[in-house]
Amino acid sequence: MEKFQESMYKLIVETSTNLPKDVRRAIAKAKAKENAGTRAAMSLDTITRNITMADDNVSPICQDTGLPTFKIKVPVNVNQIEMKKAIRQAVAEATAQTKLRPNSVDSITGDNSGDNLGEGTPVIKFEQWEEDYVDVRLILKGGxxxxxxxxxxxxxxxxxxxxxxxxxxxxxxxxxxxxxxxxxxxxxxxxxxxxxxxxxxxxxxxxxxxxxxxxxxxxxxxxxxxxxxxxxxxxxxxxxxxxxxxxxxxxxxxxxxxxxxxxxxxxxxxxxxxxAYRRLGVKINPATGEISEWLYQEGESVDFAKLQEEATAEIAATEEVRNVTLQAPISEEEIRALKVGDVVTINGMMHTGRDAIHKYLTDHDAPIDLNGQIIYHCGPVMGKDENDQWVVKAAGPTTSIREEPYQGDIMKKFGIRAVIGKGGMGKKTLQALQDHGGVYLNAIGGAAQYYAECMEKVEGVDLMQFGVPEAMWHINVKGFTAVVTMDSHGNSLHQEVESSSLERLAQFKEPVFK
Ligand SMILES: O=C(O)C[C@H](O)C(=O)O
Ligand code: SF4
Known part of the structure; x- marks a missing residue:
């Protein structure tokens, strides 16, 4: 089994960076159904572009590694203790190589172990079987x-x-x-x-x-x-x-x-x-530990780059979206001019802040002046270049609703004008956007490569004690696009979709299976 660790490293890198064929086919099918020019079509366009970029850059499709979970079937007499050790080493190595984000956090102290190893992480489950090979499957399911x-x-x-x-x-x-x-x-x-x-x-x-x-x-x-x-x-x-x-x-x-x-x-x-359904599997030779076969490889593979060319032509023909460019510091007037549905392109500075930062900012001063600034709900994967400078390796948005208890107060306290995230926020934030003059921008979740590419320079970092994903990164961006989904006039696309989908859900009330 001397090659087992190397095989596990390959499995991790492939799972994190290359979406399986069956998943690609499902996404391509969805894409074919959306009408060109709609928000859904444009989002799927970003998603498929991101899938191709992750593949080309051998970088994480989404910044969130999730809780790496290995499910292994082994013939009798294969040493599971050795396999476990090899998997843990491969996980630490993939994290050091920025193929995974350091994602293992002490639930009491909040300390990030930095290498994805810790109590209960990664998850490794064994089962014995009577085949003569080892079957290893891995899923990286985000938070x-x-x-x-x-x-x-x-x-x-x-x-x-x-x-x-x-x-x-x-x-x-x-x-x-x-x-x-x-x-x-x-x-x-x-x-x-x-x-x-x-x-x-x-x-x-x-x-x-x-x-x-x-x-x-x-x-x-x-x-x-x-x-x-x-x-x-x-x-x-x-x-x-x-x-x-x-x-x-x-x-x-x-x-x-x-x-x-x-x-x-x-x-x-x-x-x-x-x-961003990252799950793959391999068959392993129990004598050498080498990969004998990759799983989930059946069927046709989808060329998103080719689909892309066709889609771009169609969107150009039908698109009628208002596009606004923003650069911080942003004035209240600029924000009040924005409406749900506008596409915003951001140039200049943005500052990351997610769970730990929002809690911290409620009872501390901010490490920098946030007046007129943009907060990005994001926990990036970061690496260092040859000059020891930080570079962004993957940086899609995180789910914003977790910051609902804090967001409105923090915007008012520090004069923040825009927050970027995904999934939308609730009533309290909507009210604060109206009172204070703020906007919520929805970026495409999982499009970690797409956004990392427009992050030109990391100007600095504060609050590193919260670990890489939770620190406040100060990033200079060029051409970062997101959609206004909550504006300062009390409109929320999220509220609209939630109530219309509830109405539609009610049509499935009558019994179907007797
Ligand atoms: O942790 C993250 O970066 C994102 C998370 O998977 C989320 O969907 O909110
Ligand atoms: S950000 Fe979205 S795509 Fe990424 S792990 Fe979270 S839910 Fe999945």
Missing amino acids: GCENKNIQYSLPAELEGLGRAGRDLDGIRKCIMHSVYQAQGQGCSAGFIGVGIGGDRTSGYELAKEMLFRSADDVNPNENLRQLEEYVMENANKLGIGTMGFGGETTLLGCKVGVINRIPASFFVSVAYNCW
């Missing part, structure tokens, strides 16, 4: 979509859908509801794995197991096959669309599994995965 997982305990009363009972139709309602409640916050369009039955732990375990199925396989269980088909057809009528901007495709895949339950419990567990 934003993980936060959108949901577990139902039946019977339940569901918003828009009424009562969900302990039967196939109740399960159907839970799955439809799970897609609705995720809105765009888990970087839709997404994939869901569903686990029926078990207890709270094994139900979620099964839901996540479903994410290892190929996106275009067919369920051998006839009831579940029909359920998957139903969900795929109807969840896409919810109109949530890419990034929650509205549109034809909300769901890219649905895989359902079932296990027995005990009489008192009836769980339906849903694992939501963003479009």
Whole structure:
């Protein structure tokens, strides 16, 4: 097994940087359905551009490494302790090479271990089998979509859908509801794995197991096959669309599994995965540790670069979007002139700030003058160049709603004029944007390479004690584009999509599976 560590390193790099063929096909299909010139089409355009860039740069598709999870099947007599050690070393090496973001954080102290190793991280699960090779699968499932997982305990009363009972139709309602409640916050369009039955732990375990199925396989269980088909057809009528901007495709895949339950419990567990569905697998020769075969390689591969050329031509023909350029410091007047739907191009400085920074800023001074400035909800992957200067390796937005308790107050306290993130924010922030003269800009979640490319220079960093993803990075950008989705006039695209999708959800109230 002397080559095993090297093989695991290759698996990690490939999983983080190269989206599997089945996922690419699902995204290409979604793209073909959107009308050129719409926000959904433009977002998918950014997404596919990003997929190609990650591939070309051998850099992370999305900055969020998630909690690396390895599932391994081994023949008897293979040393699992040695394999575990090799995997941990490969993870640390991939982190040092900026193929993964340092993502392992002490839950009590907040300290980032810096190498993705720590209590419970990475997750490595073994199972024995009677084949003569080792099967290793890896999933890098980001935190934003993980936060959108949901577990139902039946019977339940569901918003828009009424009562969900302990039967196939109740399960159907839970799955439809799970897609609705995720809105765009888990970087839709997404994939869901569903686990029926078990207890709270094994139900979620099964839901996540479903994410290892190929996106275009067919369920051998006839009831579940029909359920998957139903969900795929109807969840896409919810109109949530890419990034929650509205549109034809909300769901890219649905895989359902079932296990027995005990009489008192009836769980339906849903694992939501963003479009940046990074999971791969390899077959390993147990004697040498070398890769003998890559998994998920069946079928046609999609050339996004070619699709890109066609799409760009179409968008140019139909697009009628107002484009505004902003450079900080931004005046209140400039902000009040912006309206939901405007596309903003930013040149100049922006400052990253996510969970730790928002909490910190409520009762501390800011390390720099933030008056008229732009805050970017982002936890980047950072590296150093040959001159020991920081460079941005991957830098897409993080889910903004987590900052809802702080955002409005912080904007007012420091005079911040714009925040960039994804998934939108709530009522409190909307009110603050109106009172203070601020704007919320939605960037495309997961497009980490696309945004890293326009980050020209890292001017400095503060609050490094929070670790790389949580520090405040001061970055000079050129041509950073985002869409106004909440303005200073009380308008929120997120609120609109949420209420229209709730109305649409209600049309699925009547029983379907008897
Ligand atoms: O942690 C991040 O960078 C992003 C996260 O995956 C999110 O979707 O909010
Ligand atoms: S930012 Fe979006 S694409 Fe990236 S891991 Fe989070 S949910 Fe997935």
